[in-house]
Amino acid sequence: MNRLTAAALIAIAVAIAGFEARAQETAVARVKIAEGDTFVMRGPTRESLAVGEPIYLSDTVETAAGSLGITFLDGARISVGPNSIVQIKDFQYSPRDGKLAFLVNLLQGTMLYVSGVIEKLAPQSVHVETPYATVGVRGTRFLARVDPE
Amino acid sequence: MPIRIWIWTLLLMLTACAGPRSTFVLIPEPDGSVGAIAVSNQAGSQTIDQPNQATDVANASEAPRPPTTLSAAQISKTWGSAIKAAPRDPKHFLLYFVSGTDQLTQESQALIPGIFASIKEFPAPEVSVVGHTDTVGSDAANAALAMQRAEMVRDLLVKDGLDPKMIEVDSHGEKNLLIPTPDNTDEPRNRRVEVTVR
Numbered sequence: 321m322n323r324l325t326a327a328a329l330i331a332i333a334v335a336i337a338g339f340e341a342r343a344q345e346t347a348v349a350r351v352k353i354a355e356g357d358t359f360v361m362r363g364p365t366r367e368s369l370a371v372g373e374p375i376y377l378s379d380t381v382e383t384a385a386g387s388l389g390i391t392f393l394d395g396a397r398i399s400v401g402p403n404s405i406v407q408i409k410d411f412q413y414s415p416r417d418g419k420l421a422f423l424v425n426l427l428q429g430t431m432l433y434v435s436g437v438i439e440k441l442a443p444q445s446v447h448v449e450t451p452y453a454t455v456g457v458r459g460t461r462f463l464a465r466v467d468p469e
Numbered sequence: 470m471p472i473r474i475w476i477w478t479l480l481l482m483l484t485a486c487a488g489p490r491s492t493f494v495l496i497p498e499p500d501g502s503v504g505a506i507a508v509s510n511q512a513g514s515q516t517i518d519q520p521n522q523a524t525d526v527a528n529a530s531e532a533p534r535p536p537t538t539l540s541a542a543q544i545s546k547t548w549g550s551a552i553k554a555a556p557r558d559p560k561h562f563l564l565y566f567v568s569g570t571d572q573l574t575q576e577s578q579a580l581i582p583g584i585f586a587s588i589k590e591f592p593a594p595e596v597s598v599v600g601h602t603d604t605v606g607s608d609a610a611n612a613a614l615a616m617q618r619a620e621m622v623r624d625l626l627v628k629d630g631l632d633p634k635m636i637e638v639d640s641h642g643e644k645n646l647l648i649p650t651p652d653n654t655d656e657p658r659n660r661r662v663e664v665t666v667r
Contacts, residue, residue: 351593352557352591352592353556355554372593390556391559395665397556399551404551415644416640418644430547430548452491452526452527452528452529453491453529457505458504459504459505460498460505463493467491
């Protein structure tokens, strides 16, 4: 076997392992409401979203003419109106290990955020980013609107 | 001269109409209470702690502006769609055991039908079963005990017909107290299993 073939085989093995790992990853949220055009960007792929589908860390959820509502493992919720884009950047919900974090990035559109247990236990670990400002939260819910850059 | 005045007026109107690129609004909880949000960028920070108050942020290099109050109509116009797509508030059930036994108290047993009824109200329902302890004993012992208790409740729910695929079980040990107490404090209300339907 020459080096090129070996390299190719290793690359394929790594890709398969990565895919398997993703398939076993726990969802951090689930779609509860999906109206009209709603999508998820996951790596290089873009898929339509339907009620009941899981959302994973690093997913970007998008709407065109539509709206979407998701609930996280800790009970936090975000919902977006049309023409919105939200990246799910960090979610850690393990109070036993002291690992608590929540970070989403609203790139454009309109969003409602409602806090969950992570925010109750560690409000300093919860942030919503946007291109123009970052929001810190103390036990509450808020609305955000962002025009694209 | 009149033409120049018109051109200037038009330019002023256009810049005024450009409008801030983002807005953040604090809204009340269903019970009317509010928390607070702090909106910050490299130019400054604004805290909002009154219901329906908003701060505009024009861009990343302008500080968040002082708060204004938005009307219900303004909020509905901009965020009506996002608000309508909000998933239901999760429903919480607190279950307790008869001290030193594996039996749920009578009051807790009486909550079980409500759990099943609640599941029917949620699209794509999920059920989390989380065990908690008080602060008596070590972190590690409490983490294990809480997990044991959560698993018992999970088994009970499955026996009663709940689809195991809908359930996730976890332990928060002594790290998520219902009643805040110092370490090594006996508090029966903290020794619970929380079932949450979402």
